[in-house]
Amino acid sequence: IDMLTKVAVVTGSNKGVGLAVVRALCKQWQGDVYLTARDVGRGQVAVESLALEGLKPLFHQLNINDLNSIKTAAAFFKEKYGGVDILINNAAIAFKAADTTPVAVQAEVTLRTNFFASRDVLTHFLPLIKPGGTNTPLHLKK
Template sequence: MSSCSRVALVTGANKGIGFAIARQLCRQFSGDVVLTARDAARGRAAVQQLQAEGLSPRFHQLDIDDLQSIRALRDFLRREYGGLNVLVNNAGIAFKSDDPTPFDIQAEMTLKTNFFATRNVCTELLPVIKPHGRVVNISSLEGLKALDNCSEDLQERFRCEMLTEEDLVDLMKKFVEDTKNEVHEREGWPSSAYGVSKLGVMVLSRIQARNLDEKRKGDRILLNTCCPSWVMTYMAEDYSSRAAEEVVETPVYLALLPPDATEPHGQMVWDKVVQIW
């Protein structure tokens, strides 16, 4: 591939929201679309399904919990395309409401993937985002709900414009530690590991956007987080209200913001509307 070729990449794209985003990008993005999945067989099966629809995605294995897997993907993008134009961080996990796994274990595993692994993907791939690139971190309205259910002190800390990425990492580690010590409620945390993980993604996105402005302002990279709402996926099950194809409009809209766009940037977006938090 030529380093001039354009490429969009979606993590966790073998099913659900990620698959629907990859499908729409195959239809609308002017360049290659790389579908990634932790399980190579499932990822290739998803690619074959899209090929049967007349689309032409590429596949690359990616386990976001494995730093070496992330770096192998980064090296592939550098070698094949000279970088990356669009990154959609969709991969994530959620425990079902009736899962018997102890809450502290749920908290550790959920934040490991949804926050810390997503951060690792950004750490490795943001440096190879090309000028006018677009980054979309998939969050959830559960993140906003978690913020509302935090203590006033925690809310103030999360909303602080001066919060650094290192400060945020410390807060996320503290939540996990507080759950292990069974003091998370006393310390002002909500009892939703998924919500806290997505709150972390929201705040991380705001910090990352600010850092891009400071370090690569002339490149006009736009980075946002969004909520695609409840959907008919393996996570939502019977509680979903709309099929995946109907709710990927916002992440695809953010991924395809035109080159001359200057906003939204560093925002939480739902149904293409910026949410104030």
């Protein structure tokens, strides 16, 4: 267990806001930064794109809709780092306005991911948050 290296985990970070947060953390924070994605291929492409910018994020597969994936990731961070210093629970879904999926299905899928799956991540990761630190908000510059 490497208790000395600080570690940040950003869920759903192969694109969009999550990718921007990983980029900013890699530039401004001292520690290992994990980009996570449900799809390994897309996650690795995102890591490679940041590597072209001279950044060094690490990758771990994490599908927040899959309880086994959450448990596997949590076990990895507990075993490798003894916990997590920063968790940014960013993974979510949104249907496009023009999507023809019935509204009831959209509501169910959205709640399943954005509420229940996010809650599952917190259930398994909050016990891993390392104590200490200054509890100072982290303000990331663009």
